[in-house]
Amino acid sequence: MIGMMRGKKYKWLIPILIAGLVSLGGQTAYPVICNAEIVEGAAPYDGDLEKARNNALKDAMRTLLEEKVGMYVRSNTEVDMGVVVTDKIVSRSTGYVQIKSIISEGVQGGVFVIKADLEANDTNIEVKYKDDVAKAMAAALEPRVANVAVVGYGLDGQVQRDERAVNIVSQYLSDMGIQTVVNDNVATLLAHNPNPLPADLRRLARQDSDNSANSVLSGTLRDVEVYKDSSGYYRGEVEGSFSLVGIQNGYSQNYVERFTGVGKTPDGAVFAARREAAAQATEYLARAALKTMQFENRGGVNNLNTSVEIHGITERAAQSQFFNSLLEGANCRITRAGFAPDGSYKVKIIGSGWDSLYELAQEIVQAAADRGITLFQLESTTKIILQVQ
Structure with missing residues (x-):
């Protein structure tokens, strides 16, 4: 179960109503109700007071967020994703959790214990959780x-x-x-x-x-x-x-x-x-x-193992063959190819002699331009994404 509770929480009897409208992803949401809670966090203390205090405060935030994230867990697949999403939100707490005040803090034995008055934005957390799960599943x-x-x-x-x-x-x-x-x-x-x-x-x-x-x-x-x-x-x-x-x-x-x-x-x-x-x-x-x-390096030659996505194809048979010829002309061996449900053409390749995704992408863009086709490279650090003009 995801919400492993490391601290006691005392819910306020009356939730705080945040007035106004909150903009989320370009859309306007209704007023957000946020619950303020007293949460206890703890972290090992090994002589570094500042580090222990920061980790204890993060632990308190994580405790609160695990309960919030737990509201959106619906299957075993998502349970441990909640750990990843919670840690991400903790690392970027702005907009998700506000520290209203520190109730108490100090070293007890070898543990730094802190009690904080925290306020969580339920709507922002729900949107962030669903967004990160969707991205991770797609990735x-x-x-x-x-x-x-x-x-x-x-x-x-x-x-x-x-x-x-x-x-x-x-x-x-x-x-x-x-x-x-x-x-x-x-x-x-x-x-x-x-x-x-x-x-x-x-x-x-x-x-x-x-x-x-x-x-x-x-x-x-x-x-x-x-x-x-x-x-x-x-x-x-x-x-x-x-x-x-x-x-x-x-x-x-x-x-x-x-x-x-x-x-x-x-x-x-x-x-x-x-x-x-x-x-x-x-x-x-x-x-x-x-x-x-x-x-991968074989025989002193770099082999770039990646995938290429081409969006905007209108004539599948002719254009897929065209792009296959471009890739093969750039010393790429095609290991798998096909059209995705969104209409993009996805090709798994091993490119020989390339040092970076950028260099290979520029070679493909130039080769297409030489044949009268304009391609734009879209941002990605893990694959090549091209858009047909």
Whole structure:
């Protein structure tokens, strides 16, 4: 369940009515009712007072937002997406949560505890949640695929696949345009060897029935300790060890870090630490994943693995053949092509000898212009999108 509550909340008896109209996405909404609440947040304190205070305030905001986001969760697919969306809203709190006042704050044992009077804009949160879920689901359809496996080593010695961590990793990757495929063979390997060789990960990935993946993101989460702090909160410490390995090239990158989480229960503290480990590791490695999966080097030649979308086609048969010839003329091997429901022509390609999406896009635009067709390149960092004039 998404709203893991880390703090007590006391709802005001009378909601505050915000007068006036709020503009959302170019549309005018009715007055927004926002609930003001006293929310408690907590974060580990390890000597850095400012860092602990900021993290505790974020924790309070996250607690409030998890309840709000929870109102829009309707299926298992969206449950863990709520974690991603909540963290995004927390990082950009303006327009979603207002800090009315700080009721109390201070260090209690090894935990910084803060109580804040927060006000949440329900309408803005609902719109943002639905918007981010829609974008992430659409991004997951992009032809970039990663094998994913995460296992957890418990304090009791039990080793098993960490479903929540896999979901969080997958949702962060999906939000960055990377589709994921769960790899049980890799998970089995991690359960016996938490630090496998890149060659072993590649071998298992190649044996997977879904051979469209071009990277492996594997991770182990080892519970180090969990104990009750003098503050009354539990502190859980987890070591996260993640790696990203390219299947068709020699790329390999690791991420190892320890994370501390706090919670009202031992499980809550461990989950908070595991969530932070999975999110930060994925954020770090996925940036490299986009580049790794987009560019492969074979025989000293860069191979650009991407997709091209062409919008504005009016004559499907003739124009699709025309654009295929442009791509082939730019040293691109077409691996998949077809028309999407919106009418755009989508082509999966491997371009040989190109260093960037921009260079290849400009070559296609110029080649089309030489044949009397005007194309405009639309903004995208993960693929080439062209519009026929």
